[in-house]
Amino acid sequence: MDALNTLGLFIGSLISNTLASLSGGGAGLIQFPLLIFLGLPFSIALATHKIASVALGIGATIKHIRNGTLAWKLTLYVIIVGSFGVILGANLILLIPVKFAEAALGALIISLGIYSVTTKELGQISAPQHRNALGFIVGAVSLFIIGIINGSLTAGSGLFVTLFLVRWFGCDYKQAVAITLVSVGLCWNTIGAVAIYQAGATIYWPWLPVLLVGSLLGGYLGAHLAHQRSNQLIKRCFETLTFVIGFKLLLNL
Structure with missing residues (x-):
């Protein structure tokens, strides 16, 4: 890659991961298609x-720990119970029709956005249940x-976890995003990366340093913004990403 493409890769990684860290998911919206482009x-891109x-x-994780915004027991619960599914998904991706799976996922993600938009008070206050x-x-x-x-697809799972924590366990959006970024962004993604590599996928190592720097800075910056901003703004960012990612997955058919 020349210097211009390297800069573009860094900027794309920084933007996508900042948005994902602010909203609780969706880093693959920009970063994954950019690798293919x-x-x-x-x-290999996956x-x-x-x-x-x-x-x-x-x-x-670094930023949320410093802010003291994590519910550690709930975070550990999400890490443990989801990890088994991540391993299974990383092995299934080589066996299932990717286009069909992405179309179904796109429709589901759009439904998340519609539900959040139509439920005005969703995730504005913490109401444990x-x-x-x-x-x-x-x-x-x-x-x-x-x-x-x-484990199997490129974008959207963090958004599912964020909304699930809000709807089922009664977290507000700030709490849900913090838990999602630690459990999914750090732990699930680590397990999924190892599992998909062991399943036979190839990693393009020369581009990793640029991507890692962009992802690390984006994760920290997004977590900082999430701590500073209101639940309402985070909710709107979450909803925007669900529609953009959902329609993108559908239009890939």
Whole structure:
């Protein structure tokens, strides 16, 4: 890559990961297609993107720990129950029709945005609920399924986790985004990257340093903005990304 393409890759990575860190997901919206545009085949771009996305989680985790915004017990719960789905999904991606899966995912993500838009007070205040044995069992099944999506596809799983934490466990958007960035951005993505590499995917190592720097800085910057801004603004960013990502996945058919 020449200097211009390297700069473009860094800027794309920085922007996509800042938005993802602010909204709770969606880094693959810009970063993954950019890798394909610059010449990487789908499977190599996917594996490379997943490795780079780990830095998003690192940057966001550092900032959220410093801010003291994490609910650690709920975060560890999300990490543990979703990790099994991530491993399964990383092995399934080589077996399922990617276009069909992405179309279905796009429709589901759009439905998340519609639900959030039409539910005005959603995630504006913390109102803990379903934090009993049955609630955690239902949550574990749901997060396992979302983990499969995270392990197999390129964008959107963090948005599912964010909205699930808001709707099912009664988190506000700030709490949900913080938990999502640590559990999904750092832990799930690390597990998924290792699993997809072991499943036979190839990583394009020469581009990783630029992507890692952009992801790390973007994760930290987005977490900083999320801490400074209101739940209402984070909700609007979340909704915007759901529509953009959802329609992008549908239009890829």
